[in-house]
Amino acid sequence: xxxxxxxxxxxxxxxxxxxxxxxxxxxxxxxxxxxxxxxxxxxxxxxxxxxxxxxxxxxxxxxxxxxxxxxxxxxxxxxxxxxxxxxxxxxxxxxxxxxxxxxxxxxxxxxxxxxxxxxxxxxxxxxxxxxxxxxxxxxxxxxxxxxxxxxxxxxxxxxxxxxxxxxxxxxxxxxxxxxxxxxxxxxxxxxxxxxxxxxxxxxxxxxxxxxxxxxxxxxxxxxxxxxxxx
Amino acid sequence: xxxxxxxxxxxxxxxxxxxxxxxxxxxxxxxxxxxxxxxxxxxxxxxxxxxxxxxxxxxxxxxxxxxxxxxxxxxxxxxxxxxxxxxxxxxxxxxxxxxxxxxxxxxxxxxxxxxxxxxxxxxxxxxxxxxxxxxxxxxxxxxxxxxxxxxxxxxxxxxxxxxxxxxxxxxxxxxxxxxxxxxxxxxxxxxxxxxxxxxxxxxxxxxxxxxxxxxxxxxxxxxxxxxxxxxxxxxxxxxxxxxxxxxxxxxxxxxxxxxxxxxxxxxxxxxxxxxxxxxxxxxxxxxxxxxxxxxxxxxxxxxxxxxxxxxxxxxxxxxxxxxxxxxxxxxxxxxxxxxxxxxxxxxxxxxxxxxxxxxxxxxxxxxxxxxxxxxxxxxxxxxxxxxxxxxxxxxxxxxxxxxxxxxxxxxxxxxxxxxxxxxxxxxxxxxxxxxxxxxxxxxxxxxxxxxxxxxxxxxxxxxxxxxxxxxxxxxxxxxxxxxxxxxxxxxxxxxxxxxxxxxxxxxxxxxxxxxxxxxxxxxxxxxxxxxxxxxxxxxxxxx
Numbered sequence: 001x002x003x004x005x006x007x008x009x010x011x012x013x014x015x016x017x018x019x020x021x022x023x024x025x026x027x028x029x030x031x032x033x034x035x036x037x038x039x040x041x042x043x044x045x046x047x048x049x050x051x052x053x054x055x056x057x058x059x060x061x062x063x064x065x066x067x068x069x070x071x072x073x074x075x076x077x078x079x080x081x082x083x084x085x086x087x088x089x090x091x092x093x094x095x096x097x098x099x100x101x102x103x104x105x106x107x108x109x110x111x112x113x114x115x116x117x118x119x120x121x122x123x124x125x126x127x128x129x130x131x132x133x134x135x136x137x138x139x140x141x142x143x144x145x146x147x148x149x150x151x152x153x154x155x156x157x158x159x160x161x162x163x164x165x166x167x168x169x170x171x172x173x174x175x176x177x178x179x180x181x182x183x184x185x186x187x188x189x190x191x192x193x194x195x196x197x198x199x200x201x202x203x204x205x206x207x208x209x210x211x212x213x214x215x216x217x218x219x220x221x222x223x224x225x226x227x228x229x230x
Numbered sequence: 231x232x233x234x235x236x237x238x239x240x241x242x243x244x245x246x247x248x249x250x251x252x253x254x255x256x257x258x259x260x261x262x263x264x265x266x267x268x269x270x271x272x273x274x275x276x277x278x279x280x281x282x283x284x285x286x287x288x289x290x291x292x293x294x295x296x297x298x299x300x301x302x303x304x305x306x307x308x309x310x311x312x313x314x315x316x317x318x319x320x321x322x323x324x325x326x327x328x329x330x331x332x333x334x335x336x337x338x339x340x341x342x343x344x345x346x347x348x349x350x351x352x353x354x355x356x357x358x359x360x361x362x363x364x365x366x367x368x369x370x371x372x373x374x375x376x377x378x379x380x381x382x383x384x385x386x387x388x389x390x391x392x393x394x395x396x397x398x399x400x401x402x403x404x405x406x407x408x409x410x411x412x413x414x415x416x417x418x419x420x421x422x423x424x425x426x427x428x429x430x431x432x433x434x435x436x437x438x439x440x441x442x443x444x445x446x447x448x449x450x451x452x453x454x455x456x457x458x459x460x461x462x463x464x465x466x467x468x469x470x471x472x473x474x475x476x477x478x479x480x481x482x483x484x485x486x487x488x489x490x491x492x493x494x495x496x497x498x499x500x501x502x503x504x505x506x507x508x509x510x511x512x513x514x515x516x517x518x519x520x521x522x523x524x525x526x527x528x529x530x531x532x533x534x535x536x537x538x539x540x541x542x543x544x545x546x547x548x549x550x551x552x553x554x555x556x557x558x559x560x561x562x563x564x565x566x567x568x569x570x571x572x573x574x575x576x577x578x579x580x581x582x583x584x585x586x587x588x589x590x591x592x593x594x595x596x597x598x599x600x601x602x603x604x605x606x607x608x609x610x611x612x613x614x615x616x617x618x619x620x621x622x623x624x625x626x627x628x629x630x631x632x633x634x635x636x637x638x639x640x641x642x643x644x645x646x647x648x649x650x651x652x653x654x655x656x657x658x659x660x661x662x663x664x665x666x667x668x669x670x671x672x673x674x675x676x677x678x679x680x681x682x683x684x685x686x687x688x689x690x691x692x693x694x695x696x697x698x699x700x701x702x703x704x705x706x707x708x709x710x711x712x713x714x715x716x717x718x719x720x721x722x723x724x725x726x727x728x729x730x731x732x733x734x735x736x737x738x739x740x741x742x743x744x745x746x747x748x749x750x751x752x753x754x755x756x757x758x759x760x761x762x763x764x765x766x767x768x769x770x771x772x773x
Binding site: 018019022023025026027029030033034061065076077078079080081082083084086089093096097099100118120124204205 | 343
C-alpha cells in the first residue's frame, strides 16, 4: 500500500470490521431463526425468500472468512492446527451445517467414505474451504450432492460432486489460472477455488503439497471438486 | 445423542443480545441450568462458586480479561473439573496458536456465526471425547501415574480415535515425571510422522532440558519455517539460543514473535528479561511496559516486571531534563501501582525500596540512597522465606551496589538452601560474594546423589533411587529438586505397595520442608500436585 496517511494499521481495521460484521450476521441469522420458528411448518416450504436470505447470508459469511484467511496467508499469519480426525464424521458435520439450506433447495446430500477412515488435517481450515465449495455446489446442483473420501496414492482424496451442469469447459481447461487467482472473472467462484487451493497447499508431508483438481462427469453427472491431502 | 438437561452451562459474552441467543440455543439442546457472565472477572467469580460442565466464552470481551485469560486463570487456579468442556467462541477461524500457549488451549474453537446444529455437533463430539477419556483424566487427577500410562497404552493399542490424545497425555506425563528419554522417544517419533505442534514443542523442550540446545535449535528452526504461526516454537527457540549463549538472537526471535502476537504476558516478560540481559534498555522498557499493562487482568500477573520496568527507567535516565522528568514520573507511577497492588507484602516493599535507592544513587542523592538501602535491609531481616534464585541474585546485586555486602550474603545463602543445584545461582554467588563463599561440599555431594537417584528412577529402579534421594536429603534438607524427586518416588513405591503407609507420612514430611517454595518457581505446580496427591492417598488409605 502506498501513500499511507491513516494512523491505524489496516490489518487491525480489517480484523475488527470483519469481527463486527460477523457478530451482526450472527444476530441476523438468530433473529431469522426465531421468526422461522413462529411460522407454521406447512407454510415454511412456500417461502422461497427464506432460502434466499439463508443462502446469501451464508455466502457473505464465507466471503468474510475467506477475506481474512487470504489476508493472513499473505502475511504468513494463518495458524495451521493439524489434528487427527475421523473423515466420515467430519464430512457428515459439514453436511449438517448446510442442512437447512439443502432442505430449502430440495437437494439430498450424502456422504460416501469408509468407516474408520482417519487423516491428519486442520479441521477448521478445511471446513471453511469445503464450506465455500459446498455453498457454490448447492447453487448449481439439481437434486443431489455427494461427498466422497478415500485414500489413493498415499493421500486423502476428498470429492464434492453434484448432478448439475458441471464446471464450464474453460474453467476445467484453465484451472491453473483460477488456482493462481489471476483469472479476473466475475463472481466469487475463482476466488473460492483459489482459497481452497491455498488451504490444500498448507497441508504438506515429506515435501508433497496438497492441491485441488476440477473435473466433470465422475462420480456424478455434474461437476466434481477434488482436494488431495498427502 | 447426548442429553444436556443435567449439565450446567456458563455463557460468557459482553454482548447481552448474543448471550441471550446462545442461551436460547442451549435451551433448544435441552439445557436447563444456564448462567451468564458479561465480564471475565464475573465469569471467574462464578466458577469459584460452581463447577460448570460446559463453558462457552467469547474471546473478545472488551476491556478487562479476554476469553483466553479466563481460560488461563481457570486452569491455573484449578477451577475446572477434569470433565469440564471449555469452548472458545471467536469471530475468525482457527486462531488457536496465536491466542494462547499450547498448555492453555480450549477444548474447541467455535466460529461466529454458528447455529444450534453447529453447537450441538461440536458439543456432542466433545462429550464423546470426554467420556472416552474420562478414566484417563480421573487417574491423572488422582496422581495414579502407572494407571494413566496403562490406560493410554490401551487406547493406542485399540487404535481408538483418541489414540493421538492419549499419546500426548502419556508423553507429557513421562516428561513431568522426569522420564525424559522415554518422553523424547514418543515426541520425536510423532513429529517425524506429522507436523504436530505439541510433539515438536515437547521434543524441543526435552532437548533443552537435557542440555542439547543445538539439536533443539535445529528442530525448532525447521518447524518455524513450516509453521510460521507456531509461536511456542519461537519461545523455545529463544530458550535454546540462550542456552547456547546467543542472547542477541534469542532477543530477535522473541521480538519477531511479539510482533505476531502482541498479547502474551509471558512472552513479553521473557523478551524484557533477555533485552535487559543484552542491555538493550529501549526494547526491555517497552516489553516490561507491555507485561505490566497486559498482566493487569492476567493470572500471570507478577510483581517482578514492575520492578524490572522501574530498573529500566532508571537506566534510561541521562537525556534532556524534560525527558528525565517524564521518566522519573513514570518510575514513581509504576512503583505506586505495585505497592497498591501488593499492599502488606514485605518482599515487595523491600524490593521497591531498593529500586528507589538505585534511582537516588543515579540522580546523585547519596543520603537518600543510603536511607532507602537501610530500610530495605531492615525489611530483609524480617522476611520469613527465601527468595527464588533470579530474584535473590537481583536483590543481592543491588545491595552490593549500595554498599551492603552483608545483606547480599544473607539473601544468597538463604536461597542456596533451597536451590543448591542451581548452576546459575552458584556462579553468581561466587561472582557477587567473591571469597566470602566457602566451597560447600555437602551441597555438591547432595546434588551428585540426586542426579544418581534420578538415573535409577528413569530406569524404573525405585529402590535405589529412593536410597540415593534419602541420603541427598540428609545433606540438603530443603533442596526443592531433591524433595520433589523423593516425593514422586515415595508415591510411586506406595502405589505399588499400598500397605506401607509410612511412606506417605515420610512424603508429607518431606514436602512440608519446602512449603515456602515461591509460586513463581517453575516447579510450583508440580509441588502442589504432589502435595495434593499425597493428602488424597492418605485420606483414601486412612494413613
